[in-house]
Amino acid sequence: MVHRILIVTAVAAEADSVSAGLGLCLGGPVLLPLPGGLVLRRHTDTADASVRADVLVGGVGPAAVAASTGTALAYAALTGPDGAPYDLVVSAGIAGGFQPLAPLGSVVVSTAVVAADLGAQTPDGYLTVEELGFGRSAHPVPEALTGRISAALDAGGRPHAVAPVLTVSTVTGTAGRAAELADRHPGAAAEAMEGFGVAEAAAAYGVPVVEIRAVSNAVGPRDRGAWRVGEALDALRHTFALLSPTVLVEPSP
Incomplete structure (x- = not known):
């Protein structure tokens, strides 16, 4: 089985951390231009050239990340040797963590990638797009995949939670909004802004997806002074140093 992984971040600082971690177990990166001004950072296993991880900002x-992920998947499908884009797509970066499930500096591995505000407000409360009768608001993650990732993080001593990750278009900045999201999505451990867009693009190509987030701040009242962005980026680097592509991709039977 060929092991090809696309890892998508929002910004360059996150991609830098992911690439730094991958560089400890893979070669590279080699920079590959894509249509639309995008650039892939390709890491290839020096012992097995069929194993590679591509990192994309x-x-x-x-919306932005769905378009760029779709571009990368289409390009890989058109130019790859067998017409298959990737074996796995990963949405990665830093995020807000719901307390106490996801402390600052910990990592969250998604059991589902959830569009937390894709729906409608009504006099009787919030309705998801499923309840409205069209679309979807969640992409489940294969349990075997989350299990392998969790086991690798356990072995490496990286504190983490395995739980739903929410995608929002507006970052939470009040206690009331945090409570509303936690009530609507019980057990959710983190919120970020890109996972669902990545998942939608991956689903269009039939490729499984998982979201991996390092926690930089608590979901709730906006307090930039309490954020630990550097610590979260370090956690992201350590996480991808622990997760080789053969851990992320389901083994051949």
Whole structure:
């Protein structure tokens, strides 16, 4: 089985951390231009050239990252040797963590990638797009995949939670909004702005997806002084140093 992984971040700082971690177990990166001014950072296993991980800076927000992820998947499908884009797509970066499930500096591995505000407000409350009768608001992640990732993080001593990750278009900045999201999505451990866009693009090509987030701040009242962005980026680097592509991709039977 060929092991090809696309890892999509929002911004360059996140991609830098992911690439730094991958560089400890893979070669590279080699820079590959894509249509639309995008650039892939390709890491290839020096012992097995069929194993590779491509890192893409996809942009901020679900719309931008869905477009860039779709571009990368289409390009790979058109130019790859067998017409298959990737074996796995990963949405990665830093995020806000719901307390106490996801402390600052910990990592969240998604059991589902959820569009937390894709729906309608009504006098009787919020309705998801499923309840409205069209679309979808969640992409489940294969349990075997989350299990392998969790086991690798356990072995490496990286604190983490395995739970739903929410995608929002507006970052939470009040206690009331945090409570509303936690009530609507019980057990969710993190919120970010890109996962659902990545997942939608991956689903169009039939490729499984997982979201991996390092926690930089608590979901709730906006307090930039309490954010730990550097610590979260370090956690992201350590995470991808632990997760080789053969851990992320389901083994051949």
